[in-house]
Amino acid sequence: MAERYDVLVIGAGPAGLAAASAAAAHGARVGLVDAQPRAGGQVWRHDVQHGVPALARRHAAAALENSNVTWLPQTRVVAAEAGGLLAEDAQRARHLEYGTLILATGARELLLPFPGWTLPGVTGAGGLQALAKQGWPLAGKRVVVAGSGPLLLATAASARRHGARVLAMFEQADRGTMIRFARGLWRWPARVVQAASLRAQLAGVPYRWGSVVTAAHGDDGLREVEVEEPHGRTRVACDYLAAGYGLVPNVELARMLGCRLESEGAHAHVCVDANQRTSVSNVYAVGETCGVGGRDSALIEGAIAGLAATGTTAGMARLQRRRRHARAFATHLREHFALAPHIRALAQPETLICRCEDVPLRALDGFADAREAKLATRCGMGPCQGRICGAALAEMGRFSFGSQRPPLFPARLETLASSMTEVAEPAT
Amino acid sequence: MTALVQLTVNGQAVEVVAGTSVAAAIAHADQAFRRSLSGERRSALCGMGVCFECRVTIDGVAQQQACMLPVRTGMRVVTDG
Amino acid sequence: MSGYDLIVVGAGIVGAACADCASAEGLKVAIVESGSVGAGVTAAGMGHLVAVDGLPAELALARYSLGLWESLKDLPGSEFSRCGTLWIARDDHDRAGIPDKLARLRAAGSQAEAVDASQLHELEPSLAPGLAGGVLVPGEAVVYPPAVARQLVKRACGRGATLLHARAVELGDHEVTLDDGERLAGAVLVATGCGLPQLLPELPLRLRKGHLVITDRYPGMVRHQLVHMHYTDSAHGETDSVAFNVQPRPTGQLLIGSSREYGSNTTEVSLPMVRRMLRCVFEFLPCLRQLDALRIWAGLRPASVDGLPYIGRVAGRRGIWVAAGHEGLGVTTAPGTARLFVDQFLGKPTVLDMAPYDPARVAT
Numbered sequence A: 001m002a003e004r005y006d007v008l009v010i011g012a013g014p015a016g017l018a019a020a021s022a023a024a025a026h027g028a029r030v031g032l033v034d035a036q037p038r039a040g041g042q043v044w045r046h047d048v049q050h051g052v053p054a055l056a057r058r059h060a061a062a063a064l065e066n067s068n069v070t071w072l073p074q075t076r077v078v079a080a081e082a083g084g085l086l087a088e089d090a091q092r093a094r095h096l097e098y099g100t101l102i103l104a105t106g107a108r109e110l111l112l113p114f115p116g117w118t119l120p121g122v123t124g125a126g127g128l129q130a131l132a133k134q135g136w137p138l139a140g141k142r143v144v145v146a147g148s149g150p151l152l153l154a155t156a157a158s159a160r161r162h163g164a165r166v167l168a169m170f171e172q173a174d175r176g177t178m179i180r181f182a183r184g185l186w187r188w189p190a191r192v193v194q195a196a197s198l199r200a201q202l203a204g205v206p207y208r209w210g211s212v213v214t215a216a217h218g219d220d221g222l223r224e225v226e227v228e229e230p231h232g233r234t235r236v237a238c239d240y241l242a243a244g245y246g247l248v249p250n251v252e253l254a255r256m257l258g259c260r261l262e263s264e265g266a267h268a269h270v271c272v273d274a275n276q277r278t279s280v281s282n283v284y285a286v287g288e289t290c291g292v293g294g295r296d297s298a299l300i301e302g303a304i305a306g307l308a309a310t311g312t313t314a315g316m317a318r319l320q321r322r323r324r325h326a327r328a329f330a331t332h333l334r335e336h337f338a339l340a341p342h343i344r345a346l347a348q349p350e351t352l353i354c355r356c357e358d359v360p361l362r363a364l365d366g367f368a369d370a371r372e373a374k375l376a377t378r379c380g381m382g383p384c385q386g387r388i389c390g391a392a393l394a395e396m397g398r399f400s401f402g403s404q405r406p407p408l409f410p411a412r413l414e415t416l417a418s419s420m421t422e423v424a425e426p427a428t
Numbered sequence B: 001m002t003a004l005v006q007l008t009v010n011g012q013a014v015e016v017v018a019g020t021s022v023a024a025a026i027a028h029a030d031q032a033f034r035r036s037l038s039g040e041r042r043s044a045l046c047g048m049g050v051c052f053e054c055r056v057t058i059d060g061v062a063q064q065q066a067c068m069l070p071v072r073t074g075m076r077v078v079t080d081g
Numbered sequence C: 001m002s003g004y005d006l007i008v009v010g011a012g013i014v015g016a017a018c019a020d021c022a023s024a025e026g027l028k029v030a031i032v033e034s035g036s037v038g039a040g041v042t043a044a045g046m047g048h049l050v051a052v053d054g055l056p057a058e059l060a061l062a063r064y065s066l067g068l069w070e071s072l073k074d075l076p077g078s079e080f081s082r083c084g085t086l087w088i089a090r091d092d093h094d095r096a097g098i099p100d101k102l103a104r105l106r107a108a109g110s111q112a113e114a115v116d117a118s119q120l121h122e123l124e125p126s127l128a129p130g131l132a133g134g135v136l137v138p139g140e141a142v143v144y145p146p147a148v149a150r151q152l153v154k155r156a157c158g159r160g161a162t163l164l165h166a167r168a169v170e171l172g173d174h175e176v177t178l179d180d181g182e183r184l185a186g187a188v189l190v191a192t193g194c195g196l197p198q199l200l201p202e203l204p205l206r207l208r209k210g211h212l213v214i215t216d217r218y219p220g221m222v223r224h225q226l227v228h229m230h231y232t233d234s235a236h237g238e239t240d241s242v243a244f245n246v247q248p249r250p251t252g253q254l255l256i257g258s259s260r261e262y263g264s265n266t267t268e269v270s271l272p273m274v275r276r277m278l279r280c281v282f283e284f285l286p287c288l289r290q291l292d293a294l295r296i297w298a299g300l301r302p303a304s305v306d307g308l309p310y311i312g313r314v315a316g317r318r319g320i321w322v323a324a325g326h327e328g329l330g331v332t333t334a335p336g337t338a339r340l341f342v343d344q345f346l347g348k349p350t351v352l353d354m355a356p357y358d359p360a361r362v363a364t
Helices: A014-025 A054-064 A125-133 A150-161 A175-187 A189-201 A252-257 A294-309 A316-336 A341-345 A370-377 A387-395 A413-417 B022-028 C013-024 C056-069 C092-096 C098-107 C117-123 C145-158 C193-199 C231-235 C271-284 C286-290 C327-345
Strands: A002-010 A030-033 A069-072 A076-081 A084-088 A093-103 A107-109 A142-147 A165-171 A212-218 A222-229 A232-237 A240-244 A247-249 A261-264 A267-270 A283-285 A352-354 B004-009 B012-017 B055-058 B061-065 B076-078 C002-009 C029-033 C085-089 C113-116 C133-137 C162-165 C168-172 C175-178 C183-190 C206-217 C225-228 C241-248 C253-260 C292-303 C310-313 C320-324
Touching: A002 A014, A002 A084, A002 A294, A014 A030, A014 A054, A014 A069, A014 A093, A014 A294, A030 A054, A030 A093, A054 A069, A076 A252, A076 A413, A084 A413, A093 A252, A093 A294, A107 A125, A125 A142, A125 A150, A125 A240, A125 B022, A142 A150, A142 A212, A142 A222, A150 A165, A150 A189, A150 A240, A175 A189, A175 A316, A212 A240, A222 A240, A247 A267, A252 A283, A267 A387, A283 A294, A294 A316, A352 A387, A370 C145, A413 C206, A413 C271, A413 C286, A413 C292, B004 B022, B012 B022, B022 B055, B022 B076, B061 C206, C002 C013, C013 C029, C013 C145, C013 C183, C013 C320, C013 C327, C029 C145, C029 C183, C056 C327, C085 C092, C085 C117, C092 C098, C098 C113, C098 C133, C113 C117, C117 C133, C145 C162, C168 C183, C168 C193, C183 C327, C193 C292, C193 C320, C206 C271, C206 C327, C231 C241, C231 C253, C241 C271, C253 C271, C271 C286, C292 C327, C310 C327, C320 C327
Parallel strands: A002 A030, A002 A093, A030 A069, A093 A283, A142 A165, A142 A240, B004 B076, C002 C029, C002 C183, C029 C162, C085 C225, C183 C320
Antiparallel strands: A076 A084, A084 A093, A107 A247, A212 A222, A222 A232, A261 A267, B004 B012, B055 B061, B055 B076, C085 C133, C113 C133, C168 C175, C175 C183, C206 C253, C206 C292, C225 C241, C241 C253, C310 C320
């Protein structure tokens, strides 16, 4: 049985919530889909202990409490069919038809391989935040945070708030870059305030720049990490290493729909026009999916698409100006926190590159292209469907896995066998 | 007053706040998640349903991503650790 | 112009096996492959090693080849897994066909035994209740064909064969011209699978699209490769069809097939066809409904005019041979095809009568 929506929004983070509430406010019947049980995406993930910030509550309410919005939690899009999307929730297949589609599929963390990265206790930086918010016990645990950018501060603050002992923050950017970044921040006063607040929350936690965690050690779980700092190497005993090197837009659904993608650096994002429209006529994209831009651009772009989808022009120009300013912050960030080349080379030949199939990096030597490497080594053939290893390999300047066949995520066979019309089809 | 949820992880009784994920409950029980192909112990990595390292068996159904599911009363979680 | 005893065009499983066999006979071999070794339909199929009793000549070739597979099973990466084959009778009508099937398989040399309904469910507890019985062939196996193709080419090169990354564009008298203009002199074996019409348009070839779905790991759920008794009705039919075929991989993943359709020459996944295939599979294995699919893909089987491959010298041409058009049996019959071809090539007697595979049979 197909469900039909005027506007179908995929992803209920800031961008998706803004799109849904804007479209619903202008009369559209909206379907809002998210794989998580609650709305908020990553940045506004519901914290079991602390809830969500007031801003998040307001935006979630604006969408979810609007009677025009149907909330579809724990629902994942699996494939695209004529005029609609095949999805599945915890129980069954859903066939979602739409007049307009808004992709707010966000971004995932860039997880780069290094010796010991598969040990229990090694997580992403955003990963540790997500785990903390969903109730992972961190009280009293020793946490090291490493990687690049303001996400480190946010992760460290989050860990501390959940009772962890944050031993240190290791930022790979050098001191000079940090100073230049800070000097340029005046254009975004809210960011200055946020940065100052985070630093205050992290008083007493050592913050080292030009520093990289080069290896994690342990037997059954993480025991200590090895750090290369400007003045030499050290080892730090810890329970968790939260290592985050940036974000990668989730473009798989866009790619499957045939939307034009563009790469800035190693990773693709969806191309959109001034109204957030993609190259496919009734498909929009907003937020991180269009390039990592942060929460503010996500909210603005969601609103733009929600308005555009309902043919509303009022307020559009102002939103577009605000978007330029918000996106400029993302550019400022990107320019200063670009990864030092040696971070892409932390992995040793024996380091696993594909965690699903346990493929070491050296196994990929000597193959001309991604397909050949995949067939010979099974790299990318596991349940993550190349999301982790593919992003890492792209960042490392090696292959990129190209095509996008269904299913978009591992999906129940029953879902794939279900039909939009529920008319009995011949079984043989 | 937050509700508490009782479940079992590898037969061990665990009690957590409602809304906690199965992955977090497994961590509360100090259990591992899965064994990789070459026998390595693995635990949650991304926390957001992308890496598939946190797969466990829940109420008899295998390959469930623990970080994507909130706990339910009486849930039986079996891990491969 | 470089000279060889044999130039093998196409390094799928069939071409690779032929190059390996020819080089073992001391022939100076060149292998011409425009893509990667074993990355065409060889990589898209199920890798099942099954004696299929559709046509007598098909069964004979398969049985002969399965014997030769025993010497390939230890190739690195082959993932040879002797899970056995279980042909399944759904109902009384299917069951009535068991004695004949048993007789055919045994006559061709397969160790086969009939199983009744309760034995069937003992062998495969996951099967739907109420199935009538079947035929068990315990000695049959599954492999990972791309790895085998790579190893066979590696073995050939170890004996002095040359692997050229190029596309053959034109055949001449004991020669082939490549896309960069280079000409290679020698007898030519065309083993290009779906690419056959580009070099030998006189040999009719149709592309028969098939879909496969692979699941996550569920060790022990299925123990044998499972095939419907009348699978070959689909294989030898003309209409779009599905036929039950599920295979346990050594990883514990289940590989699910099969579908057949003419009229499509792309490997784009058709969800309606996948749907049809899965509904068919659920009738035999209802427990599969709750399992997760990781990947779906489609491949194009190179289908000859009559369901039998073309193996032998190409009439009307000089120094040109063919080993192609194996439809869904390329992996099973690769070493058999190679041995038969090389024996013919060297003027030795062949174990099988080659008339059914003679490319000249298509002449009108």
